[in-house]
Amino acid sequence: MFEGASNLADGVDRAFVFIFSIAAFFIIGITAFMIWVVIRYNRKKGKPAMQFTGNNTLEVIWIVIPLIIVMAMFYFGWIGFAPMRKVPADAMKVTAIGRMWEWSFDYGNGKISKIMVVPADKPVRVDLHSVDVNHSFFVPAFRVKEDVIPGYDNFLWFSAFRVGEYDILCTEYCGLMHSAMMSSVKVVPEAEFIAWLDSLPATGDIPDPEGLTLLKNTGCIACHTLDGIRLVGPSFKGFYGKTHTVVEKGAEKEVVVNEEYLRSSILEPNKQVVKGFNKGLMQPYGNVLSEDQIKLMVEYLMTLKD
Ligand SMILES: [Cu+2]
Numbered sequence: 411m412f413e414g415a416s417n418l419a420d421g422v423d424r425a426f427v428f429i430f431s432i433a434a435f436f437i438i439g440i441t442a443f444m445i446w447v448v449i450r451y452n453r454k455k456g457k458p459a460m461q462f463t464g465n466n467t468l469e470v471i472w473i474v475i476p477l478i479i480v481m482a483m484f485y486f487g488w489i490g491f492a493p494m495r496k497v498p499a500d501a502m503k504v505t506a507i508g509r510m511w512e513w514s515f516d517y518g519n520g521k522i523s524k525i526m527v528v529p530a531d532k533p534v535r536v537d538l539h540s541v542d543v544n545h546s547f548f549v550p551a552f553r554v555k556e557d558v559i560p561g562y563d564n565f566l567w568f569s570a571f572r573v574g575e576y577d578i579l580c581t582e583y584c585g586l587m588h589s590a591m592m593s594s595v596k597v598v599p600e601a602e603f604i605a606w607l608d609s610l611p612a613t614g615d616i617p618d619p620e621g622l623t624l625l626k627n628t629g630c631i632a633c634h635t636l637d638g639i640r641l642v643g644p645s646f647k648g649f650y651g652k653t654h655t656v657v658e659k660g661a662e663k664e665v666v667v668n669e670e671y672l673r674s675s676i677l678e679p680n681k682q683v684v685k686g687f688n689k690g691l692m693q694p695y696g697n698v699l700s701e702d703q704i705k706l707m708v709e710y711l712m713t714l715k716d
Pocket of ligand 1 (some may be wrong): 431582588
């Protein structure tokens with residue numbers, strides 16, 4: 411159990427052993443020195459006490475030596491800590507959700523598990539999310555620990571190299587059943603992980619497609635509904651793929667709503683306005699949305715044909 415099971419463990423252990431050894435050396439050394447002084451200068455021996463003021467050599471020594479020691483502690487701490495904040499770009503993502511008093515692990519697409527399963531030798535990024543109070547996600551064997559704070563999504567990562575099952579604890583007192591807020595992480599070979607994820611039922615919320623999220627966040631659906639109801643602009647439902655009459659420079663013409671029409675209606679909404687709707691109510695979105703965002707929106711709108 412003492413042996414680390416992730417890529418980050420060595421750095422943490424090195425800093426821990428270094429700082430612990432120095433602390434142990436000084437606590438033993440100082441205590442022994444104090445005992446020696448108490449015996450050696452015992453008042454019963456009748457030696458008169460002497461007063462000293464100022465000793466430059468001594469002061470330099472007790473400034474320089476501790477300075478070197480704490481800088482060495484900092485060095486080992488830093489080289490252990492720095493890699494913890496650099497998540498490899500190819501890391502797999504899992505969201506750990508903390509609530510009173512349990513952990514759950516969201517693998518995306520509605521797949522939520524009570525225990526964590528990760529492939530061996532793969533970087534795993536764990537996004538930390540709390541739905542209620544402060545928790546702290548701790549895997550002792552991986553030497554990773556990070557607070558899970560409501561309203562502030564933190565993260566950690568690791569690459570576990572030893573197949574096995576390890577404890578997950580909450581290390582921030584979070585109420586009555588805090589001590590029972592435990593789970594475990596299973597490190598399995600990659601093929602086994604893929605099979606496990608496949609068999610995990612999708613019981614959670616399936617997130618909106620990215621294009622829909624963009625339509626919502628940009629405010630598009632305030633004027634264009636998704637259910638066919640007419641508001642300020644034409645409903646998106648069944649819009650794609652049909653022929654509509656539009657007004658361009660005062661003249662009516664027929665257009666087939668294709669990918670290009672959807673795109674140009676985001677960039678130049680007042681160029682070809684669907685007949686029966688008012689011109690000038692929608693602003694061009696070319697400088698609000700990126701090319702990629704427009705592409706995602708258009709792709710989503712194309713799925714709404716009936
Ligand atoms: Cu907790």
